[in-house]
Amino acid sequence: xxxxxxxxxxxxxxxxxxxxxxxxxxxxxxxxxxxxxxxxxxxxxxxxxxxxxxxxxxxxxxxxxxxxxxxxxxxxxxxxxxxxxxxxxxxxxxxxxxxxxxxxxxxxxxxxxxxxxxxxxxxxxxxxxxxxxxxxxxxxxxxxxxxxxxxxxxxxxxxxxxxxxxxxxxxxxxxxxxxxxxxxxxxxxxxxxxxxxxxxxxxxxxxxxxxxxxxxxxxxxxxxxxxxxxxxxxxxxxxxxxxxxxxxxxxxxxxxxxxxxxxxxxxxxxxxxxxxxxxxxxxxxxxxxxxxxxxxxxxxxxxxxxxxxxxxxxxxxxxxxxxxxxxxxxxxxxxxxxxxxxxxxxxxxxxxxxxxxxxxxxxxxxxxxxxxxxxxxxxxxxxxxxxxxxxxxxxxxxxxxxxxxxxxxxxxxxxxxxxxxx
Numbered sequence: 001x002x003x004x005x006x007x008x009x010x011x012x013x014x015x016x017x018x019x020x021x022x023x024x025x026x027x028x029x030x031x032x033x034x035x036x037x038x039x040x041x042x043x044x045x046x047x048x049x050x051x052x053x054x055x056x057x058x059x060x061x062x063x064x065x066x067x068x069x070x071x072x073x074x075x076x077x078x079x080x081x082x083x084x085x086x087x088x089x090x091x092x093x094x095x096x097x098x099x100x101x102x103x104x105x106x107x108x109x110x111x112x113x114x115x116x117x118x119x120x121x122x123x124x125x126x127x128x129x130x131x132x133x134x135x136x137x138x139x140x141x142x143x144x145x146x147x148x149x150x151x152x153x154x155x156x157x158x159x160x161x162x163x164x165x166x167x168x169x170x171x172x173x174x175x176x177x178x179x180x181x182x183x184x185x186x187x188x189x190x191x192x193x194x195x196x197x198x199x200x201x202x203x204x205x206x207x208x209x210x211x212x213x214x215x216x217x218x219x220x221x222x223x224x225x226x227x228x229x230x231x232x233x234x235x236x237x238x239x240x241x242x243x244x245x246x247x248x249x250x251x252x253x254x255x256x257x258x259x260x261x262x263x264x265x266x267x268x269x270x271x272x273x274x275x276x277x278x279x280x281x282x283x284x285x286x287x288x289x290x291x292x293x294x295x296x297x298x299x300x301x302x303x304x305x306x307x308x309x310x311x312x313x314x315x316x317x318x319x320x321x322x323x324x325x326x327x328x329x330x331x332x333x334x335x336x337x338x339x340x341x342x343x344x345x346x347x348x349x350x351x352x353x354x355x356x357x358x359x360x361x362x363x364x365x366x367x368x369x370x371x372x373x374x375x376x377x378x379x380x381x382x383x384x385x386x387x388x389x390x391x392x393x394x395x396x397x398x399x400x401x402x403x404x405x406x407x408x409x410x411x412x413x414x415x416x417x418x419x420x421x422x
Contacts, residue, residue, distance in 0.1 A: 003315045007322025011330075018327070021291050025284055025331025026338060029398075032280035033339030033383075033391050038347040039273040041381040042266050055089075055232055057239050057254045058139065059246070060224040073221035074250060085241055087234035088227055092134035092156075095212050096223040098126045117182045121168045121202045128204040129183065131212025132156055135164060139226050143201030151177035151192030156208050162191040164206040184215035269350045281394050284331070288402035292324050296406045303413050313411050320410065321403040328399040332391060339391075340383050347381040 012018055061074065076093060083091055120127050130140045133156035138146040154162045165175060170193050175181065179190045188207065196202050213219045229238045235254055243252040296303070306316055 003318040004322045007319040008326050010319070011323045011326035017291075018330075021288075021327050022330045022334055024287055025327060025398075026334030028280050028284040028287060029328075029331050029335030029391070029395065030338030030342070031335075032277050032284070032394060033335050033387065034343050034346045035273040035277035035280060036387050036390055037339060037343035037381050037383060038350055039270050039277065040384070040387055041347050041379050042269045042273070042351065045379045046263055046266050046270075055229040055235055056139070057227040057229060057235070057242055057252060058224065059227065059242065060251045061249070062251045073218060073223060074225065076220050076222060078246065078249070079222065079225055081245060082225075082227060082242055085238060085245075087230045087238045089230050090134070090228045092132055092137045092140065092226040092228070093209055093222040094133075094137075094140045094224045094226070095131040095209055095216070095218060095221065097129040097131070097212055097216050097218075118165075118169065118173050118205070121166070121172055122199065126203070127183075128200065129212055129215075130204050130206050131209040132206065133209050134226075135206050135208065137226055138196070138201070141196060141201040141204040141206060143196045143198050145195070145197045146201065147195045148192050149195055151190070154191050154206070154208055157210060158208045159210050159214075160208075161186055161188045161211060162207070163188040164192040164194055165190055166196050166202040166204070167193055168202040169205070186215060266351070272350065281398060284328075284398045285401045288324055288327060288398055289405055291327070292320065292402055292406040293409070295323070296320065296409050300413060303410060307413070316410050317403075317407040320406050321399070324403045324406070325396075325399040328395045328402075332395040336383075336388070336391060343383065344381040347379055351379050 059074070059079070073095075079091060079093060082088060118127055128141070132140040134140070135154050135156050136146055136148070138144055148164075149167060151164075154160075154164055163181075165173075170176065170190070173181070175190050175193075177190055177193060180187050181190070182188070183205070188205075194206070196204075207215075209222070213221070227238070227242065229235050239252060239254045243250075246252060303316055307313075
């Protein structure tokens, strides 16, 4: 019989010991798998959140809120130098206006309001109009998502009297792509229908910036702007530079700042998971090491006889290493089952006690809870192939480290002494 076959058979030689070792190793390996799941899940959530935040800097006047702007507008002349700042890739300039379906004037962003034939969604008293150089930017309608479901996106610099309306508004007003309606005394054509994720977005009509400037008479003026930065690493410095350039006439914010606290708490969860993982793997090594030392001492006579009949140290070491690997792989199976069953609950508990949940209600530029942090604590814990491969690697390391001392002990055993001492 080969050394590997003998090692596997010896692992089942004592059923009580085998079960005890596998259970104990399974607990240690299971803890390490749970911590692996938590670490991977939180890391994925942090990466997703950073991706959702985007490389954006929001500019408005002090006191800005969605659909409402007090005081004078910003001007394109004031914003023009920002386009040349280091790291800035684009600027979305936004002009907001409003219209009362009954023809009443609104104290809103634009300097003019007018009768519109559209009815707001859910009996809202005001219809909002957003003129944007980047019409698909959800920030321009006070939302976190804007998805075109029908038609084509309008150009943010076009002079054509075209508009984009929400699915809810289209449904309520019987509109479809190609339909027309009247606003500010002009006839506008529906070029696209979009989905939004909040009430303000659903009640906003999106048109190009030049068209809304013409309709409201606010040529060269904007309500707010969204500056896109080349990378997240440059976002903080660019935000600071814009604040310095515009001074007290503007409110400058970035979503990265509001996410820092929450993401810091999640990084703390990752650290706890990493430390716990290291401790669990270390415990598994020590447990298996003590078991293998005990086994070698029990079989000292057997080892001496094998050497006496010509078995090499390498063959005997391979036998005991295989036995250790068998214990470890059985423990890995038990630990993997335990990790899959408890991984989600443990991850959720770690996240909920991390302090990240307190940041999910942070207000964004509009005063509403930040859309980027609203689901920060909804961490989906799943066992992927990455976790399984890392767990398998850890099991191999445990087996090798635990076998190291036993191979040294085997090498020191002398056949004659081993047989004589029994």
